[in-house]
Amino acid sequence: MSNLPKVDAATLVAIYKKASLIRHNDLRVIKAMKAGQLVTPYYSPAGQEIIPSALSVSLNDGDTICTIYRGTHDMLAKGFPLEPLWAELAGRVTGSCKGKGGTMHLTHPESGCMVTTGIVGSSMPIATGLGWAAKLDGKGHVAVANFGDGAANIGAFHESLNLAALWKLPVIFVCQNNRYAEHTSFANSTSVDELSKRAAGYGMAGVTVNGNDVDEMYGAAKIAIDRARAGEGPTLIEALTFRFNGHLIGDAAGYIPKEEMASAKEKDPFVTLRKRVLADGAASEAELDAIDTDIKARIEVAVEAAFKADLPDIAELKRDVFAYELA
Amino acid sequence: MSNLPKVDAATLVAIYKKASLIRHNDLRVIKAMKAGQLVTPYYSPAGQEIIPSALSVSLNDGDTICTIYRGTHDMLAKGFPLEPLWAELAGRVTGSCKGKGGTMHLTHPESGCMVTTGIVGSSMPIATGLGWAAKLDGKGHVAVANFGDGAANIGAFHESLNLAALWKLPVIFVCQNNRYAEHTSFANSTSVDELSKRAAGYGMAGVTVNGNDVDEMYGAAKIAIDRARAGEGPTLIEALTFRFNGHLIGDAAGYIPKEEMASAKEKDPFVTLRKRVLADGAASEAELDAIDTDIKARIEVAVEAAFKADLPDIAELKRDVFAYELA
């Protein structure tokens, strides 16, 4: 991909900060699970850090995202604070959802994280509605729909892209193609080699990029976001990536050929990003270490606070079903 | 469209016979409704006769179709007999479905009319399954899914085309684009100008043809059917056409510009076909008149038998819910 907007030094560091937060947070979650401290169905985003990091630097506070069970990377990149996130994972009353939503339904409207769904494909129709609201508001805000390669074969994808294109809504459809849908490979579930080819069927702009390449991802996202803000309609971005763990922690991913996994990990996008930042002289080794140290410290604070917090009271079963508390 | 298989004289006459049956049957249904003899939600296929007529001449007995509420043209072209069809419209026990299905659910497995659905889009997933069965049977049979332009925007379309292409199923997806979905025009519901462009998104063969042109329709259908029989997978055919009546009889179609309707009727595909048959010398005026006369007579026989037949007994409510009769 040529003539893409370039990433300046400051932006590169901003992206690094997000990617580092995602990577270290993911490692910490897995550590807590291995320690038996945290028991939850956790869908690790390891390997997919660059996509939301390079995208979110072009988003504003008024922009919104919808993501999926595998979504902590999207949320953290958008600004979901660590404390309510960890408390929610831990099922505490201090969690963003008071412990009622959990891993698959993390929500934080103040940071624009409007919906996290456990249903494949369902982030798209709702993001389309958020895009409709943004268009009506006329303030130039955009909505981002995150979803996986497997979700590109379900009906909700089709209905959402057609409607968003027809109404020229400010929506960015980000397909994070990590090559697997649970145990099924992309090739064994999808009848086309590049998902961006489906965009033409909606008269929509579409592009396939290396989602692990900071320049490609930043550039493609910026173009799509600017297009949306300008009222020129939605974009389908297929961001090629890979997941470094099984579908969820506990899945040994025996269906992924060893070599495929190994070569993907060799090209670890977070390591590559760090090298790139240094090569560009955007930040020094020491500065990046300081960033990482600070992030790890903030994570520890959140983890500690989470497990110290109270579990919700049973009375919560009667709250938030409707606006009023049930008798 | 060039280098298409040509329609020989005998085939042309065979197509004419089907189109004439469809046209005269439709006029007779409307006449029975106007006379108050028949009260039913009737979705006239007038104007779309050529599509199934030119397609069905390439189908065999073992081939199956799924169609929609607007489907009598597809059924008659496939061989659905007049008596059980009329008796079903009249809600009689002699109807193909004993009067239980009605206009929107006409079914006749012996002629390959497996499912008629009233749900937009739902002919496609089921035809995909029929195609799967045909592939497993290995006898070279094919399944045809008929649907409208409006149905091309619903999720079932997407899931079906992806699966059929992925599994290389012998399915022909025939989108009868009559430019309107109820009161909504094609342009106001669809984000792309030609639906066949969506085929590329499934790595599927796709073509847009003038469905009212016997050569284009016959040729495109034959290529698709041969491809399917050869095990080379499905095809999406967008057949451009027009409906001469409102969505259903009773709808004045005020949302269709007068000129649009007038110019469409000027190019009445049945009249055009008749001229074509004569110009080719495939049959003489007298021969075609004889065909029409015979068809009209057969229709009258079916109409008379239908309204003479008994209405179903209330006990039918307990039959066909399950294999056994309910207590």
Added chain:
Amino acid sequence: MMTTQTMNTIQAVNLALHDALAADPKILVLGEDVADREEGGVVGVTKGLSTAFGDDRVKSTPIAEQAIIGAAIGASLGGYRVVAEIMLMNFTTVAMDMIVNHAAKLRFMSGGQTHVPIVIRTMTGSGMSNGGQHSDYLEAWFAHTPGIKVVAPSNPSDAYGLLRAAIEDDDPVIFIENLPGYWNAGPVTREVIPLGKASVTREGSDLTIVTYASMVTPSLAVAEKLAGEGINVEVVDLRTIAPWDKETVRASVEKTGRGLIVHEAVKEFGVGAEIAADLSDHFFGRLKAPVRRVGGAFCPVPYSKPLETAFAPSVADIESAVRGLLA
């Protein structure tokens, strides 16, 4: 103003939408064919609204119910109140994920951070010769779903008042309109009718009929008829099915000592079962007769007139059930 006008339910729903759109610029209407370019709906329920309030606020959509409800949910998360139309209740089957997994659950799963103030308007009912896929009453599914309210008016005045209340409600509401009853006129006072409150449509001392929607009229006819014999039947119109008005229903049965629940939906596992189970438990040992239910036959809605008529509870069916309980 409190003047009472005479109108049918089509006009009452139209007026309620008109008054709501006029009262609050954040209210939106969307669905298939709802705008005036599409003649304000297939039955004309939304006629004039897009002309009066603009195509941005009253939008026709493609045939894509997942996208319709998704758009409504997303826009509501963006600060709007959306009235989305699913033309016929059977078509909710293609949007159940959006309705049940998302609209009904987001408030709870987000711990009250988000909520979904949408109204899903849908019409249904047997008696139109529409057959098995266009006539079902599916209210029991939604009543069994925590987080969504179910409303079903039986007359124009309730249609107006309950729809205004549903739109003002901060939680999702499915609003069921009885298609065959659309054209029955009645007096309408432009007053909001609170959700969750049943109305005692006719007072009586011998038996309580608990009913709603299409079955209120035949129930009143039975009460009227039996009054001549000195049998005084009380008729309670639930109006809101979930949450249902236990207080009013119990007070009535407390008085009459006999209860009969009547609905058009299939009797087995229908709404009547919950009410009968509740009353039988609450009044154990204190009733003069068992609580009985009259509902639709256990089969899909048939097409043929005599069968379709036999499917739904008739005045005779209700009368004999009442007599059975008084015997």
Added chain:
Amino acid sequence: MMTTQTMNTIQAVNLALHDALAADPKILVLGEDVADREEGGVVGVTKGLSTAFGDDRVKSTPIAEQAIIGAAIGASLGGYRVVAEIMLMNFTTVAMDMIVNHAAKLRFMSGGQTHVPIVIRTMTGSGMSNGGQHSDYLEAWFAHTPGIKVVAPSNPSDAYGLLRAAIEDDDPVIFIENLPGYWNAGPVTREVIPLGKASVTREGSDLTIVTYASMVTPSLAVAEKLAGEGINVEVVDLRTIAPWDKETVRASVEKTGRGLIVHEAVKEFGVGAEIAADLSDHFFGRLKAPVRRVGGAFCPVPYSKPLETAFAPSVADIESAVRGLLA
């Protein structure tokens, strides 16, 4: 052979599928990740089947539930018997049109010309920290739908025998597997267990608990506990929810004079309501206590452990309900 083996429900379902595939070449299995290339399912229920019977008969699909059920319906119309897996019961929400409007209705709407011998296997249940979109028991929706049967085994032996019967059945069956109970082992005799027959799991004279699926074990625990106090509770495991075994249930309540229905699904408008309404009517004036119900809380399934535990009926909840009826 009639030898009894000890295995868990995963193994029992696998064995039933294996035996069915071996017995009839027309039987097919499809669903997400079901083939061995995808490790025979996320929980391994179908492990080994594609290797033993070929990838043509045991097929993994894209994530497209409408296409999965549509393919199953179509193939069944083409002469096959298909066992389709919808991974979790909440995902039936994206396929309700195919299940309810088509699979359940085609036999009736076609007047018995076609029928749909498919089994829809699906797993569900709270207790896995999966939250609001992965845990619902939705059996009441399907029990309310004429034309489809609902089966829910509570132990490995029933899972084997009922699945064999469901596959042999000529009508569609939804087969519900309790996910948290998958790993509980028990004796399995390879015998077909007829649908529609409940089993009296424990005899007693004082009160009848009518239950199924996940609630059988806690119900038996309560019976066991109370036996120590000389309270004899009879436990009836419905096994088939629709059509339910009225004869066996009524015979039991005739004997005990007391009935309690227990299920994990939300109590309101649940399956228990139908059974309670039926028993209260049938035994009017002859019961020693009101028929009561114990069911899930009226809210989505929460994530946080204490809330999730409180959502589903516990041994304590069942015990106190029993004591309440005996007081």
